[in-house]
Amino acid sequence: MSALRRDPDMVRAYVRTRGHSSPSRDGLTLTTLVRAADRPLHGLDVEARRVLRICNGPIVIAEIASLLDLPPTVALIVVSGLLDTGHLNTPAPAEQPDISVIEEVLNGLRALV
C-alpha cells in the first residue's frame, strides 16, 4: 500500500498528553536535549513509544515535535513524562569545543552577515 498522509491533529492534543496540561518538571524547554535510555518499553502508551522511537540519538524537544508533527507543548509534556519514568535522560553536554573554534565560528558568522 502506498504511503498515507497523516492528519497530525486527528488525535487531539489532550488525548496525546492523557489529560496533562503542563510538563511534570520545570526547566524543560524546546531546546533541551534528550536521549533515550535503554529501558524496556513495557507499559508505555502510544505517544511515548512514538517519541522514544525517534530518540535513539540526542535530539532537542523542538525536533521531536517537528518530526512527529506534535504541538510543542505536547512534546514537552510527553518528554517530561518519559524523563520521569527514566526512559529518556538529558545527556551531559559532550566535551566543549575549543574556545578558539568557537571564536572562529563567530568570525565566520560575522563574515557571513
Added chain:
Amino acid sequence: MRHETAVVASVGLAAVLVVALGLAAYFAWLSAKHRAQAVHWQETAVAQDLALVALLSQGLETVAASLQSTEPASAVFEVPDCLAGSDFVENLRILGEEYVADLHRVQGATAVSTRQQVEAEARESAKAAVKAFATAMVSTGINVSSEVAQALRRHHGSAVFATLTKIDHGVQQMLHQAQSYVVLAGGLLGQRWPASTLTDVVGAAQGAIPDYARVHPYASDRAVIARMVGPVKLILSHLLDNAARYSPPQTHVEVSAQHGHHGITLLIDDAGKRMSEEELKRARRILDGRQGVDILTMEAHPRVGFPVIALLARRYGMKVVLTDSNRYGGMCASVFLPEDLLTTAAAELEPAPRPARVAAPAPSSPALTENGLPTRTSRQPVHAQQQASAGRRTSTEPARPAVIGAWQQANRQARGTAAPPQDRAGDTDVHPDQEERPLDS
C-alpha cells in the same frame, strides 16, 4: 201452457235479477274496500315519505353531530304513529345504523391515513431541519477545531495549552453530537480524513468523549481506508462513551483487537454495570436494525448512540455486537471491520528512527524532495533550512568551509554519534496490558 211458460219466465227473470243484484252489491263492496285500501296505502306512503325525510334531515344530522364525539350514535328520527313497528321503519333503522357504522369506519380510516401523512411530512421536515442544523454545527465545529489545533502550535505555555485543550475538548464533544444527529437525519459526516491507522482512529474517537483519559488506547499499524475513518471513529466514540459512562470512574475502558482472516474485530471492554436483559434486548434490536429511532418521538435526552451505530454499521458493512459479562464482569462491544475496509499502513506513517542527517547532509536528494515520495510536511522546514543554509554556504564568498566544517563537527560531537537506528517500538501493535492479559473471550 202459456201460463206455465210465463211463470217459468218470471222465475228466471227473478233469478237473474237476484244474481244481478248480488253481483252489484258484491262489486260495490269490493270497490269500497279497494277505495279504503287505496286511502290507507296513500296514508302509509305519505307516512313513509315523512319517515324518510325525518331520517334524512333529523337522523343524519344527529349522526353528523355525533361524529365529533368518540361515541358512535345511532340515527334518531321521528316516526309517524301509523308506521310504528312496521318493517319499513325497521329497515330504515338498519339503514341508519349501517350508515353510521360506515361513516365511522371511513372517518377512522381517513384519520389514520391523514395522521400518517401528516407524520410523514412532519418527520421529513424535522429530519431536514435537524440535518441542516447539525450540518451547520459540524461545519462550524470543524473550523473551530482546526483553529484550536493551529493555535496549539502557535502559542506555547502551559496556561494557554490548558485553556485551549479545554476548549478543544468541548468542541470535539459538540462535533461528536452534531455528527450523530447528521447521521440520524440521513446525512453524511462531512469531515474528511486521510486513511489512518487504527491507533489514530481509536485516539480520535477517544477525544470525543468526556472521560477520554480512562480509555486504555489500542495501537495497531493496520489502517482504515479514508472513507471509513469518520464512520469508524464515530462508532468507536459512541461505544467508548457508553463504556466509560456506565463503569466506575476508577476503572479503565480497554480497547483490544482480534486480527481475523476476514478482518479485524475491535473489542471494547468495560468493568461497569451490565445491561439488564430488557435493555440488552432493546439495544440488540436497535443494532440489528429491527428497531429504528423516530425523530418525532425523541425524549428530552435521547439516547442516540445505538441508532447511530446501527445506521453507520449497516451503511458501511460493519458489524457491531454487544456481549454481556466479559472477563471484567462488564459489557463488551465488538466492531467487526471487514478486510475490504482496511488497508496496510505504510511504515512511512511514522518517521524513520532518526534520519541520518548528520552522516548525509546532502539535502537535495531527489528521492526526498522531487518525486513525491512520502516526505512528511513536518520535515520540509528542516530540509528547507538545510537547503537555505547550503545555498548560502555556496554563494557566500568569504565563508571558510573549514570554519563551517568545524562548527558542524562540534555540533555532531555534542550530539554524539547517532546510534544505528534500531526499531525500539516495533511492537507498537501490542497493547501494554495485553502482554499480561491475553484475550480470553
